Amino acid sequence: ILWRLWFDLRVPLVLRRIKADVFVSPDGYASLTTKVPQCLVVHDLGFLHQPDAYKAIHLGYLRRRLPRFVRRARQVATVSHFSLRDLQQQYGVPDEKLTVVYSAVKESFRPLPYAAQEEVKAQYTGGHEYFIYAGALQPRKNIINLLKAFSLFKKRQRSNWKLVLAGRMAWKNDELLQLLATYKYRDDVVLTGYVEEPELVRLIGAAYALVYPSFFEGFGVPVLEAMKCGVPALTSQDTSMSEIGGTAALYFDPKEPASIAEMMMYIYKDEDGRARLIEEGFRQAAQFSWERTAEALWESILKTAPLSP
Incomplete structure (x- = not known):
C-alpha cells in the first residue's frame, strides 16, 4: 500500500510541481497515474525464477505490478543482454523499448598490495x-x-x-x-x-x-x-x-x-x-565503467523524451 501511495499519489504531484520532462526510476517501479514519460531500470526478473528467495509481500507486489510498470514505461533499461531477453520472453517487450545499460563497480576495487x-x-x-x-x-x-x-x-x-x-x-x-x-x-x-x-x-x-x-x-x-x-x-x-x-x-x-x-x-x-x-x-x-553506464542510460532517457534541437 505504501509503495502505491508513493508512486501513484506522491510522485505525480512532485513531477507536476517541478515540471519534469522524464521520470527515471532506478528501482524499476513506475507511477501508473502520471502523464510524465517514464524510463525504468529493471535489473532482473529474479522473482519469477526464484520466488522462494523473496518475501511474500514483495513477491506479490512485483507479480501484480511489474508487468503494468513495463507496459506503462516509454523506455526500459536493463543491466545485461540476459535480462533484456528475459523481459522480452516474459512480457513481450519490443526491441525498440529496451536498452542494455551495464553496471560497473567503484575504482576502489583494485589489487591489494x-x-x-x-x-x-x-x-x-x-x-x-x-x-x-x-x-x-x-x-x-x-x-x-x-x-x-x-x-x-x-x-x-x-x-x-x-x-x-x-x-x-x-x-x-x-x-x-x-x-x-x-x-x-x-x-x-x-x-x-x-x-x-x-x-x-x-x-x-x-x-x-x-x-x-x-x-x-x-x-x-x-x-x-x-x-x-x-x-x-x-x-x-x-x-x-x-x-x-x-x-x-x-x-x-x-x-x-x-x-x-x-x-x-x-x-x-x-x-x-x-x-x-x-x-x-x-x-x-576494463570493458565496464560508470562513464559507459552513464552514457547508455542517458541514451535511454533521450529516447524517453527526445530533447528539442
Missing part, C-alpha cells in the same frame, strides 16, 4: 589462504551448495584453506543455520557479517579466488569486483554471469556441489591457470 593481503589473512583466517563469497546470505545465493562444495574440497585436498562468507545474514536462512551447526569444517568457515565497502575491498583483494554460486543474477557485481581486484572469479554458468565474466572466469553448475568443488580444486592446483585468469580478468573488467 602483498603486505596488505597478509594483514587481511592474519586478521580473518589465521594467515591461511581462502576462498571468498561476497553478498547477502539468502537462498538465491546458493550458500548451501557452496558449503557442500567446500566440504568436498577439504576432503580431497586436506588443506588448511578457509571459506570466508562476507555479507549480512538476510532471510530464510533456517537451513543454512542448521547446516552450520553440524558442519564438519565449521572452524574453517568465517562469517564476517555485513562489512562496509573499504573492508570488502580488502577481503576480496586478499582472497585466492571468489566463488559466487548464485542461482540467478541480472548482472553479478561481485564477479566484476573480483576481476578488478586481480582475483579469479569462479561462478555459475547460468543467467548473466558468463556474459559479465566472459573468458576471464571459471564456470560451474550451481545445482551440483561437485561441479563447484571441481573448479575450486582446479584453481587450487593450477597456478599458471590462475595467473591467466587474473590477466584476462583485468581486460574483461
Whole structure:
C-alpha cells in the first residue's frame, strides 16, 4: 500500500510541481497515474525464477505490478543482454523499448598490495589462504551448495584453506543455520557479517579466488569486483554471469556441489591457470565503467523524451 501511495499519489504531484520532462526510476517501479514519460531500470526478473528467495509481500507486489510498470514505461533499461531477453520472453517487450545499460563497480576495487593481503589473512583466517563469497546470505545465493562444495574440497585436498562468507545474514536462512551447526569444517568457515565497502575491498583483494554460486543474477557485481581486484572469479554458468565474466572466469553448475568443488580444486592446483585468469580478468573488467553506464542510460532517457534541437 505504501509503495502505491508513493508512486501513484506522491510522485505525480512532485513531477507536476517541478515540471519534469522524464521520470527515471532506478528501482524499476513506475507511477501508473502520471502523464510524465517514464524510463525504468529493471535489473532482473529474479522473482519469477526464484520466488522462494523473496518475501511474500514483495513477491506479490512485483507479480501484480511489474508487468503494468513495463507496459506503462516509454523506455526500459536493463543491466545485461540476459535480462533484456528475459523481459522480452516474459512480457513481450519490443526491441525498440529496451536498452542494455551495464553496471560497473567503484575504482576502489583494485589489487591489494602483498603486505596488505597478509594483514587481511592474519586478521580473518589465521594467515591461511581462502576462498571468498561476497553478498547477502539468502537462498538465491546458493550458500548451501557452496558449503557442500567446500566440504568436498577439504576432503580431497586436506588443506588448511578457509571459506570466508562476507555479507549480512538476510532471510530464510533456517537451513543454512542448521547446516552450520553440524558442519564438519565449521572452524574453517568465517562469517564476517555485513562489512562496509573499504573492508570488502580488502577481503576480496586478499582472497585466492571468489566463488559466487548464485542461482540467478541480472548482472553479478561481485564477479566484476573480483576481476578488478586481480582475483579469479569462479561462478555459475547460468543467467548473466558468463556474459559479465566472459573468458576471464571459471564456470560451474550451481545445482551440483561437485561441479563447484571441481573448479575450486582446479584453481587450487593450477597456478599458471590462475595467473591467466587474473590477466584476462583485468581486460574483461576494463570493458565496464560508470562513464559507459552513464552514457547508455542517458541514451535511454533521450529516447524517453527526445530533447528539442
